[in-house]
Amino acid sequence: MTSSTAARAGKKIRLRGTVVGSAATYLVLCLLAVVFLTPFYTLLRNAFMTTPEVTSPHWHWLPGSLGLDNFTALFDNPERPFGRSLANSLIIAVITAPLSTLFASMAGYALARIAVPGRAVVLSLIVGTLMIPQAVTFLPTFVVVGSMGGVNTLWGLIAPGLFNAFAVVLFRSFYLSFPAEIEEAGRLDGLSHLGVYTRIILPNSITMIASLGALSFIDAWNSFLWPLMIGQDPNTWTVQIALSSFLTSQTVNLPELFAGTAVAILPLVIMFLIAQRYIVQGIAMSGLKS
Template sequence: MPLRRLARDLLLGLLTALFLIPFLIMLRNSLVDAHQITAPHRYWLPWPLTLENYRELFTNPSVPMGRSLLNSFLIATVTAPVSTLLASMAGYALARLRVPGRNLVTGFIVATLMIPGSVTFVPTFVVVGALGGVNTLWGLIVPGLFNAFAVLLFRNFYLRFPVELEEAGRLDGLGHLGVYRRIVLPASGTMIASLGALSFIDSWNAFLWPLVIGQDPSAWTAQIALSTFLTAQTVNLPGLFAGAIVTVLPLVVMFLVAQRHIVQGIAMSGIK
């Protein structure tokens, strides 16, 4: 038994090392100059170390990396809680409210998951553009506030929620909104944390929609600013690797903090 556990731990360690190699290479390349990145002889430990790439990253006048990171942070921190709360409310309504057409609405929500994003991309852009959302933060945020997949996850979660707790709340005079706000929502912490974390990661990594809506550099997100280091004419490898490290750090922190909630939330949703 100890031998089997040792073999399992060694295998997990090997797989973890293989997974971390690309990140170590990225970190190494962000701490050296362009000559060392493209040199024929590679060294795992960068020497001499330099932080010049990071300094140039935030002082480059043509790429507002600081403003782009702030935009990404604002978009993600607004989208994650609001979209999760809306999905929770919709999922609870579909699971508990006995109204005609409830199953039909659920079927329509499932059908939206089968529609490719490229089909709705142009109509969404036309609507947002007509409302003046180009080069604005609300134009970047609002289309991402509605997540059909999260609604279905919450619906499955609330279908398994103990009805006795809700009935106890109704005996105390609470209506549907009171039961949801005082009993159901506080008990949904794991689901909210897991889907909120996934929504944050998805918003932070979004590229195509911010690329189309954020046409002015003041409305760029971190991913758009990062893409400017890789063009058909030039490739700024030091800036690209330094920018990649800066933009991936918030996601690493988010995942390390919320990984337990993500696993538990998906398991509790009823979808394997």
Template sequence: MNRVWQFITATRGQGRMDWTDWVTYGYLFLGVFLMFFPVIWLVLSSFKTEADIQRYPPTFLPYQQERVMVDGYDEPLPLYRITGGAYEGQVLAQVRRVGLQAQMVDPENPAGGRVRVDTDQREPVERVSLAVENYTGLFERFNFLRFFWNSTFITVTSTLLTLLVNSMAAFALSKYQFRGRTVVLLLVIGTLMIPQTVVLVPLFLIVTQMGMFNSLWGVIIPGAATPTGVFLLRQYMITIPDEILDAARMDKASEWKIFWRIIVPLSAPAIAVLAILAIMWRWNDFLWPLIVLTRTENLTLQLALNSFQGEMSTEWSSLLAMTVLTLLPIAMVFMFLQKYIATGIASTGGK
């Protein structure tokens, strides 16, 4: 512990804690708490049974009442510790409850017969236990896999499409001299000013006319060409020396081959950054899918989560489990690709 403390408090190589260092670490640990606690609380709560979720004040860890099999009874019976009356201190199993009294039986000695105990003279015997049924229930009761598949399909397809279309455009804008290049560049810059949020109505018309209303393609295609992606890739491709292209042309490589075999592999770092951004955009997309996808079998995870929160606001256990499962894929991506995400987002100013 002392070592840990030394490690934390060592600053500026002088080994002494200034008051400013105290403030710094105070702020940082407050930040850790504020940023992490909500998510940890969500995950812990998602493992609570519905009964445990209703408890107020809530416990930190998920608890479940212990149940035992008693000879002569078909179902496992809930255990209670008796806090008063003739049986004080004993642990009894409840057979059933009648008004303010409970019929209980000694699990060690079921032949001893039932005894009556006041309901306010007992408390449940509990232990920490994860209510995994919240999660398994999602697959049984809701079409969870369907929503998961919809989200995954949209994310993967539109990311691939974005990468292909944007890298082609970026290649043309970075490595070719042709008439109208400036105009095209300005056009692409111009689209930066037109976020989907301000053209919802006409976009809806176009998508409906193309027969993509209530189809996953209606979400995939309109967002595929991104100005951010074109610029990100173009900035990178400009740095690739023209000599490589000339050499390839000498060897009679076609332009398509140059693009596919030279430009794309050499731009891999920038393409990776764009891939991560595109995955995030699509997975978290909300407003446009909300408009295009209205049938239950078409909903993405985000939409399903949003529509269920209205219907199941009394059933938090399922809702929380579903929230955790929606959060999970992005959390995994973050853990493995954290460094790229940070640099990618900082360098493009896009998220």
């Protein structure tokens, strides 16, 4: 066998191995996609089914009809103001996400760059709050917010979520890795700490702000225990509380529950599709530097 023939044979073997490897990779990815998409398929299927179809012992791949009865009943029930609950959740998430991210960014920059007495103590206290279960703080927070008249109000639902200790730690880690020379150049131009932050630091933190803002939006949208405590009037329910009302000790309305869940996850799906790249990049850029 000549050297050219051996080279061609080796090239064919490598090409065949590449094709087989690519096919195996795509097969595995397709199987994983089916596994991850199955819950969404089941959710959408049940959202269009009737109660006998959902509870039937026999599996049905598709609903008997694609009518919108479950969705119309979802918004027509006066005892469960689902539309109002969606609006409340949207207002809370839209306000909480940017404000909590901005406050965390400011706090993270101050802890990373501004040398003030007690900075290490403040950081230790912030990190210490991450070790306290959130459920433990609900009662004292409820007492404080309730004494200020925040029960059954949107500001009472929003205010406790404006501080995010986890985001503060991530922003601090990110700003510690930021080139100090750029900040020094800004101070030589006469900028104060606030000027450096607004003109230099903030524009270069868009990826982190977008990623943590998206995570904050998702967290605010999915919040359940705090809205359950503070929002006792149905007009202040969030979408998660409205969904829980379909499962009680007396009644179980599965079709409307699935329909409501399908509507409730739509903003989260849109948010994730828009911000998934920023979420990955932001977490990768934050690091764990102390």
